[in-house]
Amino acid sequence: MWPEAADTASSQMRRWLLLSAAVIVLDQISKLLVVQRFELHEGVALTSWFNLVRVHNPGAAFSFLASQSGWQRWFFVALGLVASGVIMVLLRRSSGQPLMATALTLVLGGALGNVIDRFWLGAVVDFIQVHWAWLEPLFPGGYFPAFNLADSAITLGAVLLIADEIRRVRQEQRRAD
Numbered sequence: 001m002w003p004e005a006a007d008t009a010s011s012q013m014r015r016w017l018l019l020s021a022a023v024i025v026l027d028q029i030s031k032l033l034v035v036q037r038f039e040l041h042e043g044v045a046l047t048s049w050f051n052l053v054r055v056h057n058p059g060a061a062f063s064f065l066a067s068q069s070g071w072q073r074w075f076f077v078a079l080g081l082v083a084s085g086v087i088m089v090l091l092r093r094s095s096g097q098p099l100m101a102t103a104l105t106l107v108l109g110g111a112l113g114n115v116i117d118r119f120w121l122g123a124v125v126d127f128i129q130v131h132w133a134w135l136e137p138l139f140p141g142g143y144f145p146a147f148n149l150a151d152s153a154i155t156l157g158a159v160l161l162i163a164d165e166i167r168r169v170r171q172e173q174r175r176a177d
Helices: 003-037 072-092 098-121 149-176
Strands: 043-045 049-055 124-130
Touching: 003 049, 003 072, 003 098, 003 124, 003 149, 049 098, 072 098, 072 124, 098 124
Parallel strands: none
Antiparallel strands: 043 049, 049 124
């Protein structure tokens, strides 16, 4: 790799890591504010469909494995760290592809934000709660499971990964035609 190309790749990687760090900082600040202002399971309705509520999730998404004896804490810490390592490799390879790099950066920041919670607290702090009547068939009372900014970053990153893949496949189809 030529020196100029290495400098550009390094500069791009720094920018992506700064964005990931921003996700982590915003996530941790939001969780800290919730922990300082609410007791566990306390909340406040902000609209007819949106609440802030403090819950701790020792499991994964949708409380997967939450009822286990505690081993899941370190399992999910390790899983998050391994996933973050893989994401870093992928991010380095795709740092010049804005959509893919943005997606990976969001997933990385979200994953590490939740790893921090698991490491220090043994559970992830969730506080965003939405509820609609049309969710009733899927979730009791129409309440979607509480989530946080890290979860939102991971979800947005996953959506962007799908969008990037759709874009890539369409480009390949156009080239083949």
